[in-house]
Amino acid sequence: MRKKQVNAMEVARLAGVSQSTVSRVFTPGSNVSEKARRRVLEAAKELGYRPNALARGLIMNKTNMIGLVMGDIQNPFYPEILDKFTKGLREKGYHLLFVQTKNDEIQPNEISQFLEYNVEGVIVTDALLSSNVVSHFSENNIPVILFNRYTKDFSCHFVCCDNYSAGKEIGEYLVQQGHRRFAYIAGRMNTSTSRDREKGFREVLGPKGIEPVTEIGNYTYEGGYQAALRLLTGDHPPDAIFCANDIMALGAIDAAKSLEVSIPEDVSVMGFDDITMASWPPYSLTTWQQPVDEMIKATIHTLVNEIEGENEGPISVLLPGSLIERCSVSTFKK
């Protein structure tokens, strides 16, 4: 059994302040004078007081918990995202309840803990959300925001890199460098990220009479490796491969090396994300940098505003990224 807990009233008495002052000191973002804060913290320390988040959650309907759903944490893009969300939410006084989904589409039982623990909001990263699961949340007035994806099946806040425009810019760039035979290594086909990058890419190439070959790489290193092997040993090997994420591009580069196909002399490889490994010397991957910090900031901002009732209708944020030129794309091939 836990020992009896000191309560806020005892702290207030010792500090010589009101109980509501004690409560404000322990509520992130509340207004309280520095002097009062110091006296309360000293009294709390002396008495061994700690505010009980569970009781506060029940009484004030304020748990300060945000649920985060993530799927493929083995893709190095996502640990970085988790890292940044943890820090960013912490700055706003929120804690992270983390769920990792084993499935492409989130199952109701996987998010039951979010309902049970009364999270104040939910961030969904690389997992699909059915309208069924969303309605579970909306029935309980728990706002949901999609990060790095969106859906047309229901209205929902989302923050996304402008994947369609990025796909177009990447197509333009590769054509400018003199490439003519294109391939696209797609991620999981049911993701908006992969579809939009491909759509923009094709819309630029189509009018120039170029029809990229598509292979599926499922957003994994192994998938990218195998897709590149198929492309490079086929009848019409491409001179440029655009991969829907970096980890597949690393696989594609290693596949080319295994065939003694030189990069970028024989084939150019372009990635998407700008994960840490993209800059490692054996890869030196030319890629598209997602504006991760801005995306995280916009996601937290939108979600916190929604929790505080300040949004009017669903918010959509599309942010541009930027091309990072390294050595995996040849320039001015004629």
Next chain:
Amino acid sequence: MRKKQVNAMEVARLAGVSQSTVSRVFTPGSNVSEKARRRVLEAAKELGYRPNALARGLIMNKTNMIGLVMGDIQNPFYPEILDKFTKGLREKGYHLLFVQTKNDEIQPNEISQFLEYNVEGVIVTDALLSSNVVSHFSENNIPVILFNRYTKDFSCHFVCCDNYSAGKEIGEYLVQQGHRRFAYIAGRMNTSTSRDREKGFREVLGPKGIEPVTEIGNYTYEGGYQAALRLLTGDHPPDAIFCANDIMALGAIDAAKSLEVSIPEDVSVMGFDDITMASWPPYSLTTWQQPVDEMIKATIHTLVNEIEGENEGPISVLLPGSLIERCSVSTFKK
């Protein structure tokens, strides 16, 4: 505001069972007949009932939450660990409250949420715990277990790969392969993992008159890269480098390549962990596989036993790993 919640009594009435049966159905691991479970779940669905974990936490002192502290989530070893803990704890009915520490040593304010949310236990991975922070937990009867590290400063459960024995076996193996000039690239110096691997390694080499040179790589790719550059461009370049983790070994391999030093012909590189990238073709890293699944299982088992009051005194689990031979260590050099 959230809408009024259905309570357990209403579910019990509709299902024709007692309220305690309803409670048992929603408490992981409780004993309840299949027939009763089905009736309760149907009634709960019909009424839109969801058990309130916060209320249960306050009343029963049972929150089903476990706190997990992790530091360097950008080292690919740790996302895998997080992934497996999430799944393993879930199977036992526990949810993960995730804290990422920015500091080598966990600061009291970083773990205040664990106390506030009444977690039932805490798992600490790659972060240092001061006795001060541990006493915070023990005053609140919250058990702590160290994963992949231990400390002699205070008594605490821990589960660890037997790093000392592994260091010895790696030393023996590299000597058997004919190497004579050794270097060790250390991780962060204040970690038991790096110290123990080095200790075992030196204890095998010392009696053979071999004194390894040590460079610090801080457990990062960049650190390993720079350490290997210093070693390979120095006056006495080694013929074998043992790196205290894989990510530094990948950096060391890339540094050697940048100097046109061949692996394993000119220098052998040995890692530790067996992360996914170790098997990627450009690296094909010979390494030491930590028994991650067993380590996770032992950690969860020990922690759950402690929560249930079944342990007598601190439990120490040391597990062996195994050598994974790939192509970065030359064999039978004479």
